[in-house]
Amino acid sequence: MNALEYAAVYGLRVSEKKAHEIGRLARKYGIAMSMHAAYYISLVSKDLAVRKRSRERLVKALRFAPLMEVKRIVFHSGGYSGHSPQEAYAAVRDALIDVWETAGRESGDAILMPEIAGKIRAFGSVEELISLSQEVDHVLPTIDWAHLYARSQGKICDRPQFLQVLEAFEKALGKEFTDNMHFHVSGITFTERGEKEHRPLGGRWGPDILPLMDIVREIGYKPTFISETPPPLTGALYAKFLLHELERIK
Ligand SMILES: [Zn+2]
Numbered sequence: 001m002n003a004l005e006y007a008a009v010y011g012l013r014v015s016e017k018k019a020h021e022i023g024r025l026a027r028k029y030g031i032a033m034s035m036h037a038a039y040y041i042s043l044v045s046k047d048l049a050v051r052k053r054s055r056e057r058l059v060k061a062l063r064f065a066p067l068m069e070v071k072r073i074v075f076h077s078g079g080y081s082g083h084s085p086q087e088a089y090a091a092v093r094d095a096l097i098d099v100w101e102t103a104g105r106e107s108g109d110a111i112l113m114p115e116i117a118g119k120i121r122a123f124g125s126v127e128e129l130i131s132l133s134q135e136v137d138h139v140l141p142t143i144d145w146a147h148l149y150a151r152s153q154g155k156i157c158d159r160p161q162f163l164q165v166l167e168a169f170e171k172a173l174g175k176e177f178t179d180n181m182h183f184h185v186s187g188i189t190f191t192e193r194g195e196k197e198h199r200p201l202g203g204r205w206g207p208d209i210l211p212l213m214d215i216v217r218e219i220g221y222k223p224t225f226i227s228e229t230p231p232p233l234t235g236a237l238y239a240k241f242l243l244h245e246l247e248r249i250k
Contacts, residue, residue: 001236001240002030002031002032003031003032003033003034003224003225003226004026004031004032004033004034005033005034005035005036005074005226006022006033006034006035006036006068006070007036008035008036008037008038008061009036009037009038009039010038010039011038011057012035012037012038012057012060012061012064014064014068016064016067019064019067019068020067022067022068022069023066023067023068023069026068026069027069031069032071032224033068033069033070033071033072034070034071034072034073034074034113034182034224034226035061035064035065035068035070035072035073035074036074036075037057037058037061037073037074037075038054038057038075039076040054041054041057041058041075041076041077041078042054042077042078042079042081043055043077043078043091043092043095043096043123044077044078044079044080044081044083044087044088044091044092044123045078045081046081046082051091051095054078054095055095055098055099055102058073058075058096058099058103058112059099059102059103061073061075062099062100062103062104062106062107062110062112063103063106063107065107065108065110066106066107066108066110070108070110071108071109071110071111072110072111072113072142072180072182072224073110073111073112073113074113074114074115074142074182074184074226075112075113075114075115076114076115076117076122076124077092077114077115077117077122077123077124078122078123079119079121079122079123080121080122080123085123085125085128088123089123089128089131089132092114092123092128092132093132093135093136096112096114096132096136096139097136099112100112100136100137100138104138111138111139111140111180112136112138112139112140113139113140113141113142113180113182114129114132114139114141114142115141115142115144115147115184116129116141116142116143116144116147116148116151117147117151117194117195118144118146118147118150118151118188118190118194118195119150119151119193119194119195120151120192120193120194121193121194122194124147125151126148126165126168126169129141129169130168130169130172130173133172133173133176133177134172134173140173140176140177140180140182141169141173141177141182142182142183142184143165143169143181143182143183143184144183144184144228145162145183145184145185145207145209145212146184146185146186146187146188146195146198146207146228147184147188147194147195148165148207149188149190149206149207150188150189150190150194150195150196151194151195153190153192154190154206154207156207157206157207157208158208158211159211159214159215162211162212162215163215166215166221178221178222181221181222181223181224182223182224182226183212183223183224183225183226184226184227184228185201185209185212185225185226185227185228185229185235185239186198186199186200186201186227186228186229186235187199187200187201187202187203187205187206187207187229188205188206188207189205198228198229198230199229199230200229200230200234200235200238201227201229201234201235201238201239202238209239209242210242213239213242213243213246214246216243217243217246217247217250225239225240225243227239
């Protein structure tokens with residue numbers, strides 16, 4: 001329980017005073033801070049005003065990051081909005097370059113961490129995030145294992161598949177990736193379009209995170225795990241318990 005993802009998912013509504021107070025508490029208690037930016041970010045929207053507002057939300061997140069001790073800004077890039085994946089890729093890339101040019105210098109050492117998307121028609125496949133991280137400085141992936149499970153229609157669910165994903169990121173991004181591993185975990189339901197709803201861990205919903213924990217322990221990766229279960233605390237306790245037990249019995 002030493003990491004927290006500040007949920008600015010309906011917009012960053014915190015005052016500067018409160019942001020400073022959050023930062024002070026994070027330092028005092030040694031909490032690794034990240035921030036989940038607004039759900040309605042849509043960097044590929046057909047509406048250019050929406051794209052602009054989306055970039056502004058990321059700019060604001062970068063500017064507030066040092067006040068709050070936030071080192072990682074996690075966000076959903078948005079749907080393809082009828083564009084081809086190639087067009088969407090170019091739009092996201094250009095948007096993130098623009099965001100960084102605007103506010104990167106003010107961000108302390110915070111970086112931008114787009115998530116693997118749970119919906120099939122949303123930007124954020126493994127391949128897209130690898131290319132984006134290679135091409136744009138200060139961008140690294142957030143691996144949401146539940147999203148990946150939903151996006152792959154339940155295929156990415158076991159040790160060989162988890163290993164393959166981690167190896168692909170590590171091979172392409174190296175130490176930058178392994179030093180900044182950021183994972184979201186939860187159960188999830190999905191349809192043929194991908195993600196439906198986040199669910200608790202350890203129940204009847206996939207993905208089972210035990211093989212993932214086993215890989216992490218075995219290789220010695222040091223990811224930050226953020227639980228996105230309803231409610232988040234039970235998932236966090238469950239994940240921590242698994243990892244602790246694996247350490248104990250190894
Ligand atoms: Zn997530």
